[in-house]
Amino acid sequence: MAHRDPRRLSRRQFGLLGTQVSGAVVAVLLGIPIVGFLISPLFRQQQVVWRKVGDISGVADGEPTKFEVAFPQDVWTTAEENLAVYVVKSGDNTRVFSNVCTHMQCPVRWDVALHQFLCPCHGGLYDINGANVGGPPPKPLPEYVHRIDGTTLFVQNRFTEEI
Ligand code: FES
Incomplete structure (x- = not known):
């Protein structure tokens, strides 16, 4: 009686292996678009938008005034969220600060x-220029890029410097 070579696959084993390989190939081919869809926001840039803050003619010199602005929430959705900004006028100079503390992101307020x-x-x-002058905050308040048309203030959802 002839002995089978143990390294050779039986017809049944060969068929099973073919099924498993085919299944793995199909799983990979189906998985690529799904994985791409899931991680694509990581490579998407946050869209830079201009948003109207409002009429700032009533903002007094040296008195930071709070406004709310609707910005896109993130790259995952089209949802928007209202963020507080502080408008600070000093002579002809206007600056717009985030109210988010650079320590652990609590909302700051003008006292x-x-x-x-x-x-x-x-x-x-x-201080009034957003400089961190006491306590744990490691950096100044983030300052928004802005423009003024007449007395109407607009801001972008980005800062003048990286934070
Ligand atoms: S979060 Fe503002 S001081 Fe800690």
Whole structure:
């Protein structure tokens, strides 16, 4: 009686292997578009948009004034979120600051008595120019790119410097 070579596949084993290889190829081919769809936002740039803040003729010199602006939330959706910005006028100069603390992202507010931006979470302080002057914040308040048409202020959803 002839012995089979143990390295040779039986017809059944060969068929099973072919089915498994075919299944793996189909799974990979189907998976590529799905994985591409899932990770594509990682490579998408946040769209830069201009948003109207409003009429700033009533903003007094040296008195930071809070406005709300609707910005795109992220690259994943078309949803928007309202963010607070502080408009600071000083003579002919206008600056627009984020109200997000650079320590742990709590919302800061202008404190009239202190004449500083105060972060309620850990007592961070920023001066009227957004410079971090006390407490844990490691950086100044982010400043938005802006333009003014007449008395109407517009901002972009990006900052003047990388944060
Ligand atoms: S989050 Fe503002 S000081 Fe900590």
